[in-house]
Amino acid sequence: MGLECSNKHYGVPMNLIRPSLGKDMGDGWETARHRERSAVVTKDPVTGLQDTPLFDWAVLKLGCGGTSDTGISRIIVDTRHFKGNFPESVKIDGCCASSSINDLSDEQVCASAGDSNNNDVQWFPLLPRVAMVADAEHEFRADTITNTNRRVTYVRVSIYPDGGLSRVRIYGEPMLVENTALVSHL
Numbered sequence: 001m002g003l004e005c006s007n008k009h010y011g012v013p014m015n016l017i018r019p020s021l022g023k024d025m026g027d028g029w030e031t032a033r034h035r036e037r038s039a040v041v042t043k044d045p046v047t048g049l050q051d052t053p054l055f056d057w058a059v060l061k062l063g064c065g066g067t068s069d070t071g072i073s074r075i076i077v078d079t080r081h082f083k084g085n086f087p088e089s090v091k092i093d094g095c096c097a098s099s100s101i102n103d104l105s106d107e108q109v110c111a112s113a114g115d116s117n118n119n120d121v122q123w124f125p126l127l128p129r130v131a132m133v134a135d136a137e138h139e140f141r142a143d144t145i146t147n148t149n150r151r152v153t154y155v156r157v158s159i160y161p162d163g164g165l166s167r168v169r170i171y172g173e174p175m176l177v178e179n180t181a182l183v184s185h186l
Helices: 013-017 106-113
Strands: 002-005 056-061 067-078 089-095 124-131 137-141 154-160 167-174
Touching: 002 013, 002 106, 013 056, 013 167, 056 106, 067 089, 067 124, 124 137, 124 154, 154 167
Parallel strands: none
Antiparallel strands: 002 056, 056 154, 067 137, 067 167, 089 124, 089 154
């Protein structure tokens, strides 16, 4: 479920997980431009990505209790319909906020998403910051995903510096919880 985001100027994170393909830009999640954006874009010489501290984030809660210890096996980030306002790059982090020791609420997880000093939730990288292109589906398999052996219950999608996404798909072996059944939307 799409829980929270840093900027919902043109859409909400719940749109990112709708079962169908995006029908237009209004059917996705798009953020307003950052006022602090520099008129001159500088690139990181190592990554070739924009050298900017500006980003927006959305927290998504995985269904079926999250993934098992086999973690995430595939990620799809879709910029369909976003032609001039797609993010320059995307990064995806995960966390496991449910264990036999510590169960955190959705509110606690969301509060930690934009606060690097919050130690309640330990976010870890799944997809390093990667470049996006306009109006395209970007698929990432296990060879580009990190921490594939960790259990994940929430993901934080960060877009740099701002822009819009149509859909985000996270695939992995589900950790079924009691009284939960798998349901396909296909």
